[in-house]
Amino acid sequence: MPSDRLMRAACSLAARGLYVFPLRPGSKIPAVRRDWEGCATTDVEQIERWWLRAPYNIGVATGPSRLLVVDLDAPKRSDLDRRHGRQVLDELARKAHETVPRNTLIVTTAGGGQHLYFRAPTDRSLTNTAGRLGPHIDTRARGGYVVGPGSRSGRSLYRIVHGTDPVPAPQWIVALLQPSIPPCPPRRETPHPAYVRAAIEGEMRRVAEATPGRRNATLFKAAARLGRFVHSGQVNDGDVDAALSTAASGHVGIDGFSPYEIRRTIRSGIARSVQGAGNRRGADPMPPQRSRTS
Structure with missing residues (x-):
């Protein structure tokens, strides 16, 4: 049954230490009424209770899981930039004289993209970004979530293509994600x-x-x-x-x-x-x- 398959997939992610919660069947929308991040868990009994109710898709809460997920999207027909997000990331790596790690957990998305799962750095607080790394590249960290493997969108599945555990996020990617804050002019205090x-x-x-x-x-x-x-x-x-x-x-x-x-x-x-x-x-x-x- 679909619920059994999704339940096993959710439990498998939880066994890796990833915090999961239910999404509406076939959707990216949380199925919990509020505070999806607070509901996310690795508790197997809670996961079983959820997925016995319905064939929910799987949400992976990146903040509690201490993950940085790099989301590489395929271009849409209306996009002027026809490069895949994977190509954009490869170009960034070459400019930094680095390579994109392929020895980490990698999931193909229902839309033809990829999710690269990395362990978030412990000395930096990363949040969600959209396009900061480049066209067709988003990231999810604290305050975000991704659709987990085993989930379905239409007729397509989110599938694991490299099943190893997430490796630490490359420093060159972390550096590119740091916000660029322009210097403020010297403050001129104006007493009351x-x-x-x-x-x-x-x-x-x-x-x-x-x-x-x-x-x-x-x-x-x-x-x-x-x-x-x-x-x-x-x-x-x-x-x-x-x-x-x-x-x-x-x-x-x-x-x-x-x-x-x-x-x-x-x-x-x-x-x-x-x-x-x-x-x-x-x-x-x-x-x-x-x-x-x-």
Whole structure:
């Protein structure tokens, strides 16, 4: 009976350590209601219970089975590229000065293609791909499944043509499957407006509380630190000038400290920050030479 044949085929795959689950008879669609990957099993009793119900096709869950299956499709009549996926993979191998392993589990598909079963690498997390290796080549790994040998589509069967156990996936194939991630441009952090306000208030407090011997250097550093917000367009230099001038106003007249000295120091600090002359991000800028009046 068809169910017996499919049951034996499913149990044979499970004996290899491959996790199987039922597909609708003659179909690629899972027969379980949900979570086909979670239902996949190597438990013989569960497999027998499933296939006693109906002649289900066999699904092989590649993730739990720790497989990488390379699916080589035959071209359709409407395809512009008439090469078989097997030919495309052979060309990739030649370019890499390698060969396509034929000593692994190989299954012919109902549509004239091939499934090459490999053991997935333990140090890489591979997922499903479509066309990444080339035309008419898909791969199934974590989150995927393939129709297993013994299954039927129309009058055609999925058949094992090389019955050895899967061998480790070739490194050159694994390397080609790694996603190509373009480099990101350097990230320019944009602090939240509340952070900007807090920074301005903090610098104003430091300037206001500076001792006479440190007020010029403190004002310069404050202007340089706040200048990065001017550079990023979050505040304008007039706002920074007004805030720091207000904070420094309490020092005017003490030991000859003047409004002119305040404006000159603020402008110098902002200019140093915007130009970034000799400064690294996060480092305190060097203050100007201490004036005689501070």
